[in-house]
Amino acid sequence: MKLRAIIVDDEELARQILREYLDKAGDVEIVAECANGFEAVKAAGELRPDLLFLDIQMPKLDGFEVLQLIDPPVAVIFVTAYDQYALKAFDAAAVDYLLKPFSTERLGKALERARALLSDPQPRALQASDLAAAARPPGQTLERVVVKDGTKVHIIPIAKLDYVEAQDDYIALHSEKKQYLKQQTISSIEAQLDPARFARVHRSYIVNLERIARIEPYTKDSRVAVLQDGTQLAVSRSGYTKLKELLGENI
């Protein structure tokens, strides 16, 4: 079986050498070459490749973000020059990673691993968003959230994110009166957001602290957070304790 692969790298020469090596390998068909993250997401959606060769630092969307937006998840081989933090995480989660410059032998090994993984009747669940979360350097919080809506990619800067709502396996990201659905768990996005700016106030809600206008009592021992635009979000007892810690007693 020929592997169908997409090459994603913003540098022409980097794509060129991968193409050359893969042509020599013989049993890999390059179905697309992309120079940026947007193209990669689009091509992966349309062409459904078996394998993605993915650079990390790219214009528009970086490698992690591309990975989150590709649905269904695809086997990924990261190709990067140097990434001190991320490599450890890839070790476990990605098929393989290649450090530039690499040899044909090294690429051959990566292809073998990919093939072994893809022929496995019970493929490892590649939960892309969680993989990306794991690969993020420790101590670094999310600066923006990327969401795919059909073929469109939305980039929500963290400052514009009002609140996050859990909806079964999805989360709804609310920003500027719009709502974006993303397949990710609320706990996993909670772990990625800056805890000084966002608080999990309820099992189903994470709120941007800057948006909170006031907290009102709701029933005997529950409260609601009223946002600046009037939205009301349920606040659990532990959520209220957290808010008091973050915003001070006089809320």
Added chain:
Amino acid sequence: MHPIFRNTTSLGAYLGLWTLLAAVLGALIRVPTSLSWSQSLSVAVPMCMFYAFVCLTPWYLCRAFPLGSPRVTRLLINQVAAAVLACTLWIAVARLLAFAMDLGSGLNAAVPQLVVVGLLLYLTSIALHYALLAVEASREAALQTRDAELRALKSQINPHFLFNCLNSISALTSTDPARARDMCVLLSDFLRKTLGLGERESITWREELELARTYLDVEQVRFGARLQVEMQVDDACAECQVPPLVLQPLIENAIKHGIATMVDGGIVRLEGHVENGNLAVRVENSFDPEAPSPRRHGLGLRNVRSRLQTRFGDAAHLHLAAEHDRFSAEMVFPCHKVTT
């Protein structure tokens, strides 16, 4: 020379303290003796002024025998001997003064107290000197750390840059061997030029600019048509002495956070001119405000700022501005030329 002599304020404060001690000593002398206030003070004041200078001598001894050295017994013997000697001198001065003032044996009753006070004062001085030395050492250590950090940063080549270059060379070897060779030469040129720089205090702007050009030539191979470079640098700048690699981080920044974030690339514009004895350098580049990595003011730029600050103080500044999709870094510092 003792650091207390470095400025008159500290010396004044020190002698003022001893004047206070003289008053206390005067009172102390009066207790066991039958001397009058004026008699005891006229003994105490000169004694203290004399001892004030004796108590500065631990500066030399403390430096010769630093705390924590393995020769503890030698340290103790020397310091105790010094204390005894100092105290002997102090008593000798007291007796001399008593003799000169015709007090007869009037002061004798106070001698035991004077011995104790003399020893205590000297030992206190030793302790304070060790504390002073510790403070100076930690300040020195902080300075050295900073220096070392600067040296390390100066000589550091961005590994991303290096590995990406090697990857480009690797790609070119089969398709365009001649260009691969050119790239090897360019990269070697760049590395060779940067290697010796960590040791040098200053280089000429011409050398710095040459380095930036080589760097941009290498990046040109990587980015191809995505990278456009415009340069407008006055010849008047050429001989200005600049800290080595002061321009380099600005150029690297323009590529990494500018050109590399743009799908279709953009322009890096470098301007340099001399104005009122200052070298003014401006690096401008296009960038994508929505680029994935928002940490635009990286370590490189902070490093440039702190190096300019250490070298030129307030005479230098680095101004960064991001407007829409243009980022600019403007650096101004005095242009010193080496006259031969």
